[in-house]
Amino acid sequence: MNAWFWAAVVLLFGLIPCGVVTLRGDPLNRLLGLEMGGMIATLEMVLLSEAFNNANFMDLPLCLALLAFGGGLVFVRFLERWL
Amino acid sequence: MKAADIAVEVSLGIAVVTALICCLGLALMKDFFEKLHYMSTVCTVSSFFVLLAVVLKEGAGQAAIKMALIFVALLIMNAVLTHASARAARVRTFGTWLADPTGPIPYPAGQGEEMSEEARELNEC
Numbered sequence: 151m152n153a154w155f156w157a158a159v160v161l162l163f164g165l166i167p168c169g170v171v172t173l174r175g176d177p178l179n180r181l182l183g184l185e186m187g188g189m190i191a192t193l194e195m196v197l198l199s200e201a202f203n204n205a206n207f208m209d210l211p212l213c214l215a216l217l218a219f220g221g222g223l224v225f226v227r228f229l230e231r232w233l
Numbered sequence: 234m235k236a237a238d239i240a241v242e243v244s245l246g247i248a249v250v251t252a253l254i255c256c257l258g259l260a261l262m263k264d265f266f267e268k269l270h271y272m273s274t275v276c277t278v279s280s281f282f283v284l285l286a287v288v289l290k291e292g293a294g295q296a297a298i299k300m301a302l303i304f305v306a307l308l309i310m311n312a313v314l315t316h317a318s319a320r321a322a323r324v325r326t327f328g329t330w331l332a333d334p335t336g337p338i339p340y341p342a343g344q345g346e347e348m349s350e351e352a353r354e355l356n357e358c
Binding site: 153154157160161163164165166167168170171178179181182183185186189190192193196197199200205208209211212215216219222223226227229230231 | 238241242245246248249252253255256257259260265268269271272275276279280283286287290291294295296299300302303306307310311313314317318320321322324325
């Protein structure tokens with residue numbers, strides 16, 4: 151277990167408050183939980199790919215960073231106008 | 234233990250602790266606009282220190298280039314997403330996101346239609 155593994159394990163606990171925010175409150179606050187969870191998951195995957203010493207795994211967090219942005223914008227658009 | 238290893242672990246520690254504090258802040262803050270601030274710290278401070286740790290460990294290789302791309306993606310996209318979220322919140326709260334200084338002070342939709350005395354004076358002068 152190297153430092154990257156430990157950092158990945160500890161960062162995982164950051165998803166708990168994001169989950170709590172996503173499951174409670176009004177839609178807009180839930181959206182913030184989702185967006186923050188997307189960022190934490192992106193960093194989590196970077197730490198894991200370094201922990202496994204495999205640079206090819208880095209493609210996953212790069213895709214997640216781009217797609218989480220798109221998903222967040224779709225939610226924002228709906229919350230602004232129709233929901 | 235080499236100095237580079239220590240620097241990597243310190244960078245990782247800063248990144249993870251910052252992210253955890255911001256997640257707690259997101260959960261504990263009451264107001265939507267206050268919560269919004271905590272997102273920018275994760276994608277600037279935390280991802281920068283993760284980038285620093287990757288570069289220290291791998292040097293200028295494939296992993297560092299991809300992590301730099303992730304850092305730039307998070308940086309730019311979080312700014313856009315934060316602004317869009319704030320705008321959506323303002324539209325849902327006030328019915329419009331326009332902040333017209335000369336117009337009447339917008340009250341939250343459906344609450345407090347009548348203005349207080351000071352607000353009326355403020356509007357007339």
